[in-house]
Amino acid sequence: MSVRNRTDAWVPDAHGCQKFYIFPPEKQMLRSMKDMEIYSITTTNAVIGQVKDFYFDDAAWVIRYLVVETGVWLSSRRVLISPITIGRPNWSEKSIPVSITREQIKNSPNVDTDKPVSRQHEIAYLGYFGYPNYWGGGGLWGAGLYPDLLQANLGNDGSSSASHENPNHQDDPSLRSGNAIMKYSLHATDGDIGHVHGLLVDEDTWAIRYLIVNTGNWWLGHQVLIAPEWIDIVDWLNSKVSVDLTRQAVKDAPEYDSSATLNREQELKLHKHYGRIGYWRREVKYEVSVSPAQGGSAALEVAARRQPH
Numbered sequence: 001m002s003v004r005n006r007t008d009a010w011v012p013d014a015h016g017c018q019k020f021y022i023f024p025p026e027k028q029m030l031r032s033m034k035d036m037e038i039y040s041i042t043t044t045n046a047v048i049g050q051v052k053d054f055y056f057d058d059a060a061w062v063i064r065y066l067v068v069e070t071g072v073w074l075s076s077r078r079v080l081i082s083p084i085t086i087g088r089p090n091w092s093e094k095s096i097p098v099s100i101t102r103e104q105i106k107n108s109p110n111v112d113t114d115k116p117v118s119r120q121h122e123i124a125y126l127g128y129f130g131y132p133n134y135w136g137g138g139g140l141w142g143a144g145l146y147p148d149l150l151q152a153n154l155g156n157d158g159s160s161s162a163s164h165e166n167p168n169h170q171d172d173p174s175l176r177s178g179n180a181i182m183k184y185s186l187h188a189t190d191g192d193i194g195h196v197h198g199l200l201v202d203e204d205t206w207a208i209r210y211l212i213v214n215t216g217n218w219w220l221g222h223q224v225l226i227a228p229e230w231i232d233i234v235d236w237l238n239s240k241v242s243v244d245l246t247r248q249a250v251k252d253a254p255e256y257d258s259s260a261t262l263n264r265e266q267e268l269k270l271h272k273h274y275g276r277i278g279y280w281r282r283e284v285k286y287e288v289s290v291s292p293a294q295g296g297s298a299a300l301e302v303a304a305r306r307q308p309h
Contacts (some may be wrong), residue, residue, distance in 0.1 A: 003039055030200040031091075033063075033178055040095045041068050041081055052078065055057055055117060055175040056208060058236075062140050063206040064122075064175060066096075067113050070105070079105055080112045083147040083206045084131050094203060094275045100129065112245070117175045120224045122137040135194050145205050156207070186213050186226065194218060196241065200225070200262065209279060223256045225270060227279070249274065252309070 001039060041048040053067035065080040087097040109124045111117060126133060132150050137143035141226035142150050178199065184195040210225040232244045253273050254266060261283045264280075 029202050029203045031200050032198050032258070033208075034198045034214070036096075036201075038094060039089070041066070042095050042097050043101055046098075047071075048081075048098070048105060049074075049079075050104060051096070052179075054114065054178040055080070056178060058174055058234070061208040063178070063201060063208065064134065067177075073102070073107060077110075079108060080111055080113075080117075080125060082126075082129070084134075084141075084150050086131070088287075089203070096266070097106045098143045104129070116196050119174070122175075132223060140205050140207055143232075147206060161285060184234075184241050186211075187242045188242060188250060189243075191242070191247050193224075193247060193250055196225060198258075207279075210262075212258065215250075219251060223258060224250055224253055225262075227248075227271075227276070229279070230274065230276065245274065264279060 012024050034255060036052050037053070039051050041051065049068040049070040051066050052069045053061050054070050055065045055067065056063045063083065065082055066086075068079050068081050070077050070079060073290045083102075085098045085100050087099065089096045100212075108128055109121070111121055111125065123133075132142060134141050134147070134150065139145055141147045144150070181196055182198070184196045186195060193214045194215040196211050197214040199208050200210040200212060201207065202209055208226055208228055212228055215224060226241075226243055226245075230243050230245060232242045254269050256262070267278060
């Protein structure tokens with residue numbers, strides 16, 4: 001399990017159970033997925049390949065897999081890497097460590113990354129690595145915010161107690177290519193805004209927090225941020241994103257500077273401008289309980305509780 005920039009604490013309850021409270025960090029770093037496409041995926045002593053694309057969940061707007069080109073050691077086969085296995089990236093060296101081996105990747109289920117990834121493909125992939133399902137728990141990842149919390153469901157042998165039975169609509173594709181959404185056109189309630197130029201992703205949760213929009217000829221030389229929650233509808237067939245905002249509101253919003261790191265103060269100004277509640281105020285505190293009878297290991301119970309606003 002990777003170390004996250006969170007405020008965590010063990011607190012005993014009245015029944016002698018140790019409860020590990022996991023709070024979202026006050027400051028979360030947002031990264032451009034465009035920059036990450038040249039990053040290397042590494043194990044302890046070997047390079048697996050380079051990030052070429054990523055798949056995100058079009059309901060939750062969370063990145064579920066990185067698409068990695070393996071290179072000559074595996075005939076340049078493209079494989080999927082889940083954030084569940086990803087550790088803390090080394091941003092200065094442009095590398096992302098994973099806790100799986102080359103051999104595991106070599107023997108993993110083949111997925112044609114040129115076609116939509118179905119739920120059936122995901123079930124096979126997650127089952128092979130022993131990962132629990134990330135869907136159905138009410139959080140971004142299972143019942144939680146962070147992909148590494150799903151490791152709590154793994155036994156000592158790395159196996160998962162989670163069910164991998166085929167859910168309803170298992171073949172309905174819900175994963176979208178990050179490369180494909182680039183150049184999607186953006187439309188306000190009263191006209192065109194521009195096109196998707198990039199995505200800003202939370203480095204801890206892998207949630208897409210903003211679309212970076214190039215305003216093009218309408219407002220030459222400017223970029224603005226649009227949160228997924230402000231999207232009214234996405235027309236995937238016609239590559240079109242519609243937002244419940246006016247052109248004037250977008251033009252009057254704080255401008256985005258891609259050369260500087262976006263901080264929480266700037267995010268507050270942006271959300272205040274649009275009269276929207278920030279995603280950080282909707283985040284959840286997670287509680288993991290371990291009873292003394294379990295010896296501090298074995299099964300972990302994960303519950304989600306909403307933070308007060």
